[in-house]
Amino acid sequence: xxxxxxxxxxxxxxxxxxxxxxxxxxxxxxxxxxxxxxxxxxxxxxxxxxxxxxxxxxxxxxxxxxxxxxxxxxxxxxxxxxxxxxxxxxxxxxxxxxxxxxxxxxxxxxxxxxxxxxxxxxxxxxxxxxxxxxxxxxxxxxxxxxxxxxxxxxxxxxxxxxxxxxxxxxxxxxxxxxxxxxxxxxxxxxxxxxxxxxxxxxxxxxxxxxxxxxxxxxxxxxxxxxxxxxxxxxxxxxxxxxxxxxxxxxxxxxxxxxxxxxxxxxxxxxxxxxxxxxxxxxxxxxxxxxxxxxxxxxxxxxxxxxxxxx
Amino acid sequence: xxxxxxxxxxxxxxxxxxxxxxxxxxxxxxxxxxxxxxxxxxxxxxxxxxxxxxxxxxxxxxxxxxxxxxxxxxxxxxxxxxxxxxxxxxxxxxxxxxxxxxxxxxxxxxxxxxxxxxxxxxxxxxxxxxxxxxxxxxxxxxxxxxxxxxxxxxxxxxxxxxxxxxxxxxxxxxxxxxxxxxxxxxxxxxxxxxxxxxxxxxxxxxxxxxxxxxxxxxxxxxxxxxxxxxxxxxxxxxxxxxxxxxxxxxxxxxxxxxxxxxxxxxxxxxxxxxxxxxxxxxxxxxxxxxxxxxxxxxxxxxxxxxxxxxxxxxxxxxxxxxxxxxxxxxxxxxxxxxxxxxxxxxxxxxxxxxxxxxxxxxxxxxxxxxxxxxxxxxx
Numbered sequence: 001x002x003x004x005x006x007x008x009x010x011x012x013x014x015x016x017x018x019x020x021x022x023x024x025x026x027x028x029x030x031x032x033x034x035x036x037x038x039x040x041x042x043x044x045x046x047x048x049x050x051x052x053x054x055x056x057x058x059x060x061x062x063x064x065x066x067x068x069x070x071x072x073x074x075x076x077x078x079x080x081x082x083x084x085x086x087x088x089x090x091x092x093x094x095x096x097x098x099x100x101x102x103x104x105x106x107x108x109x110x111x112x113x114x115x116x117x118x119x120x121x122x123x124x125x126x127x128x129x130x131x132x133x134x135x136x137x138x139x140x141x142x143x144x145x146x147x148x149x150x151x152x153x154x155x156x157x158x159x160x161x162x163x164x165x166x167x168x169x170x171x172x173x174x175x176x177x178x179x180x181x182x183x184x185x186x187x188x189x190x191x192x193x194x195x196x197x198x199x200x201x202x203x204x205x206x207x208x209x210x211x212x213x214x215x216x217x218x219x220x221x222x223x224x225x226x227x228x229x230x231x232x233x234x235x236x237x238x239x240x241x242x243x244x245x246x247x248x249x250x251x252x253x254x255x256x257x258x259x260x261x262x263x264x265x266x267x268x269x270x271x272x273x274x275x276x277x278x279x280x281x282x283x284x285x286x287x288x289x290x291x292x293x294x295x296x297x298x299x300x301x302x303x304x305x306x307x308x309x310x
Numbered sequence: 311x312x313x314x315x316x317x318x319x320x321x322x323x324x325x326x327x328x329x330x331x332x333x334x335x336x337x338x339x340x341x342x343x344x345x346x347x348x349x350x351x352x353x354x355x356x357x358x359x360x361x362x363x364x365x366x367x368x369x370x371x372x373x374x375x376x377x378x379x380x381x382x383x384x385x386x387x388x389x390x391x392x393x394x395x396x397x398x399x400x401x402x403x404x405x406x407x408x409x410x411x412x413x414x415x416x417x418x419x420x421x422x423x424x425x426x427x428x429x430x431x432x433x434x435x436x437x438x439x440x441x442x443x444x445x446x447x448x449x450x451x452x453x454x455x456x457x458x459x460x461x462x463x464x465x466x467x468x469x470x471x472x473x474x475x476x477x478x479x480x481x482x483x484x485x486x487x488x489x490x491x492x493x494x495x496x497x498x499x500x501x502x503x504x505x506x507x508x509x510x511x512x513x514x515x516x517x518x519x520x521x522x523x524x525x526x527x528x529x530x531x532x533x534x535x536x537x538x539x540x541x542x543x544x545x546x547x548x549x550x551x552x553x554x555x556x557x558x559x560x561x562x563x564x565x566x567x568x569x570x571x572x573x574x575x576x577x578x579x580x581x582x583x584x585x586x587x588x589x590x591x592x593x594x595x596x597x598x599x600x601x602x603x604x605x606x607x608x609x610x611x612x613x614x615x616x617x618x619x620x621x622x623x624x625x626x627x628x629x630x631x632x633x634x635x636x637x638x639x640x641x642x643x644x645x646x647x648x649x650x651x652x653x654x655x656x657x658x659x660x661x662x663x664x665x666x667x668x669x670x671x672x673x674x675x676x677x678x679x680x681x682x683x684x685x686x687x688x689x
């Protein structure tokens with residue numbers, strides 16, 4: 001029983017990460033009908049932004065709550081800016097082109113970030129940037145303590161704080177999407193961009209805002225990963241990015257609560273397959289889920305079924 | 311134009327290897343290592359070890375009046391990059407000898423190229439048997455100065471059974487890694503032969519961030535210890551996450567653990583674990599202490615086993631060049647194969663019929679973020 005509980009705790013902690021990344025995919029898809037394949041790499045940039053910030057603040061020597069908050073907010077801000085820049089430079093000029101063009105551009109951006117970050121350091125910068133392919137050790141933002149134990153299941157402050165931050169961010173997003181003017185505009189653009197434009201909604205600004213928001217969530221996810229699994233490298237976004245994409249499709253791409261549920265279910269199913277059956281099938285399970293969803297319920301758990309316009 | 315250039319390349323590749331004692335009095339040695347990437351310290355230590363050896367040899371006047379010059383390439387820890395670097399060293403730079411790689415999967419990508427081009431290659435620290443012997447046939451031009459995994463796996467199994475008195479163990483292996491799979495297999499065979507039992511065998515993939523699913527499954531089966539024959543960045547994360555799950559069993563591993571980064575990432579979670587290695591810096595023997603002193607003076611850190619093996623590799627090559635007729639090609643290959651009783655830093659090295667070095671292994675115990683000598687196991 002305690003083994004089962006431990007698996008649930010582990011699965012939830014991985015699942016919330018997938019959910020946070022999946023939100024970025026799903027929101028961008030909602031407004032643009034674009035799968036932003038560079039999203040996993042924005043997540044990676046989030047981890048490195050936090051890494052540089054933490055070093056600049058000297059977190060490793062003297063961690064405090066204030067610094068942790070600064071690192072969190074800073075890396076979310078940097079990623080939001082990055083998301084904005086990517087959209088402005090790479091996707092907006094192609095918006096009227098066939099959708100495949102943007103998709104391939106997204107893959108190009110992904111490679112640019114992954115391999116650009118593996119280049120040797122540029123001289124004359126105050127920080128070692130780009131970081132190069134060697135994994136870096138992410139400093140501990142705060143001490144890990146076991147808060148309570150249920151049977152043999154140890155639950156630490158990391159687990160609780162991660163879960164709380166993730167849920168807080170998701171609720172915050174839910175509030176933005178359904179209770180604010182920006183969210184209403186976002187939903188209008190998602191419904192039909194040209195009509196929304198005719199109604200006076202600044203479509204470009206809404207799309208930029210969506211990218212910034214999704215990228216900030218990816219940065220938060222990266223930080224939650226990095227504080228408990230302190231190894232970061234330029235390729236770290238690839239696998240979580242793909243899996244979060246699966247989670248988004250599973251939940252119904254374009255649907256915000258769907259992405260959250262999809263992420264949690266994916267995290268839990270991976271955990272149970274790896275824990276109870278075959279650990280070497282851990283990665284395969286995500287893609288098996290993708291294939292089954294596409295075969296059986298292509299619109300996902302909560303997605304709307306839309307007829308393809310011919 | 312393009313055809314003539316292509317023809318020139320083909321011609322250049324098909325030319326017989328020139329005598330390596332080139333007219334300018336240099337012996338060009340290629341070094342391939344993972345200077346960056348997930349196993350960056352492996353490549354850096356190897357380069358440092360070879361550089362130290364070369365500067366010492368050159369200070370003494372080199373071999374037969376020729377000094378060593380190094381050509382170092384980074385493969386970023388990728389087998390395909392290692393193969394490219396190897397081709398470049400052989401075809402373009404025309405080196406007389408290649409030293410590299412550390413990881414077996416990368417040496418396995420390089421070995422056929424060495425063999426096809428008849429350029430001797432010494433891997434300082436690849437322990438998978440297939441590096442020097444493929445399908446029952448010994449590769450004529452490939453050598454190593456370290457022991458092999460059947461021995462290393464056996465050493466740890468013996469140590470676990472006889473010294474630590476363990477009888478129920480679990481294995482956590484890296485499925486995508488020739489080295490890890492080989493070690494896990496040899497460990498399992500020996501441990502069972504000694505009367506122990508392997509109660510669980512889980513796997514992971516290098517680069518994974520989360521190992522808690524596997525660890526929770528292992529925890530439920532309550533093994534007395536876990537054998538994790540992986541590379542240091544993964545092992546460090548595994549150790550941390552095991553501690554987070556309140557698992558206090560010792561973990562056992564192989565020489566892939568040997569890196570200062572293991573302690574940086576793993577921190578205090580590494581304490582109490584054991585790994586097999588090629589030498590121990592605690593060893594009071596003058597050969598080792600002398601090497602440690604010189605290495606520390608030059609690079610400001612303790613040499614890991616990979617540095618020591620790389621150092622030995624170049625010295626053994628120099629020894630063979632002195633005995634043989636030439637600094638490369640067939641003559642060097644024959645001289646290397648005839649190496650007997652060479653006193654290196656990592657022990658007395660004799661190259662056997664399969665081009666492996668026969669020597670004892672040490673077991674190190676980690677305490678206070680550093681490895682300490684625990685036992686020596688002889689072949």
